[in-house]
Amino acid sequence: MKGLFFLLGTFLLVSCALLPAIHEPSSERAGKSITCPSPFLLEKTRLIHAIEVRMAGKPKTALIGVTLVDPVSRTFSCAMMSTEGMVLFEASSGPDGVKVVRALPPFDTTAFASNMMDDIELIFLTPGGLLTRKGVFAEGERVCRRHKEQGGWVDVLAGRDGRIQIRRYSEFGALQRTVKLDGNARNAYAVIELQAIDFVNYTLIMTLIESEVIRNIPPVQK
Numbered sequence: 001m002k003g004l005f006f007l008l009g010t011f012l013l014v015s016c017a018l019l020p021a022i023h024e025p026s027s028e029r030a031g032k033s034i035t036c037p038s039p040f041l042l043e044k045t046r047l048i049h050a051i052e053v054r055m056a057g058k059p060k061t062a063l064i065g066v067t068l069v070d071p072v073s074r075t076f077s078c079a080m081m082s083t084e085g086m087v088l089f090e091a092s093s094g095p096d097g098v099k100v101v102r103a104l105p106p107f108d109t110t111a112f113a114s115n116m117m118d119d120i121e122l123i124f125l126t127p128g129g130l131l132t133r134k135g136v137f138a139e140g141e142r143v144c145r146r147h148k149e150q151g152g153w154v155d156v157l158a159g160r161d162g163r164i165q166i167r168r169y170s171e172f173g174a175l176q177r178t179v180k181l182d183g184n185a186r187n188a189y190a191v192i193e194l195q196a197i198d199f200v201n202y203t204l205i206m207t208l209i210e211s212e213v214i215r216n217i218p219p220v221q222k
Contacts, residue, residue, distance in 0.1 A: 016171025019153060022135040022143055025120040026152045034134050035146035037158040037186035039181055040126040044070040044214045047189060049206040051080070056201065063088070065206065068214070076120055080107070119194060122168055123179055127154040141165075152176075164188065187211055 027033065046068045053061040062083050063150035070074040077092035089107040092099045103194050115202075119188040129148040137143055156205040166179040176197055183190035 019145070019169060020137060021156070022133050022137065022145060024135055034136075034142055034144075036131070036134060037156045037164050038126065039164050041069050041071045041124050041181070044068075044216075046073070046210075046212045046214055047208065048210040049189075050209055052205040052207075053204040062133060064209075067120060067124070069120070071125055073145065074121075074125060076117075076124070078116065078120055089113075089116070091117060093121070115196075115198075119196075120164060122154070123192060123194065124189075127156065127166075129154070130185065143146070174199070183208075 002156050046066070049065045049067070051063040051065045051123070053063065064081045064083065064085075064091070065078065066081070067076065067078045071075055075092070075093070075094040077090075080088050082088060087102055088104050089100075089112075090102040091098055093099075098113055100113050103113065127146045127148070129146040132145050134142075134144040137157065140161075141157040141159050143155050146154050146156075148154060151171040153171075153173070155167040155169070156164065156165070158164050164181045166177075167175060168177040168182075169175055169195040174197075176195075178195045180186050180193040180195075182193070187208060189206075189211070190208045193205040194206070196202050196204075
């Protein structure tokens with residue numbers, strides 16, 4: 001058993017060594033005062049975004065995205081529509097996994113559905129897993145790093161200008177996703193830029209059209 005823990009600890013140390021280095025703040029007081037950046041949703045919210053898809057060598061694609069996120073139950077659903085209103089993809093995610101309701105080509109692959117739901121979780125929900133380190137990057141960004149239970153790492157960082165980024169890495173430290181939030185105090189999700197480093201690299205620019213907190217109304221007792 002001791003050998004197993006030793007191997008696990010060694011594996012995590014090697015993985016951490018491949019990630020961007022997090023440094024201690026310049027003063028002890030600054031270190032104690034670091035709070036993790038947290039733009040994530042706190043209430044059940046519906047968001048509608050205009051989405052621009054950018055892929056190298058291909059024309060830009062314009063879509064409308066509707067996302068309903070419940071951070072308490074960590075469940076969410078999404079639908080992507082053409083600008084004419086045709087639903088191209090619709091799915092939900094919860095304790096029972098991902099359920100695809102509708103998927104038209106080229107959005108009809110299992111990999112697309114899985115990646116889409118992972119991206120939504122990354123953008124809108126507080127990262128799960130163990131907080132392993134907090135401090136600052138070389139350029140001064142305040143950062144908190146978590147190790148996900150299912151493997152991989154998530155950094156949430158805030159620049160000196162207050163703008164927040166979320167970065168997801170593989171278990172071995174390879175950068176997979178970068179999310180840049182260019183919002184404001186009222187809504188951090190006013191503009192979202194997601195860069196995916198995958199078999200096919202792409203960028204999503206999401207501009208908020210409408211955001212609404214959904215409050216459940218208790219049934220009227222008779």
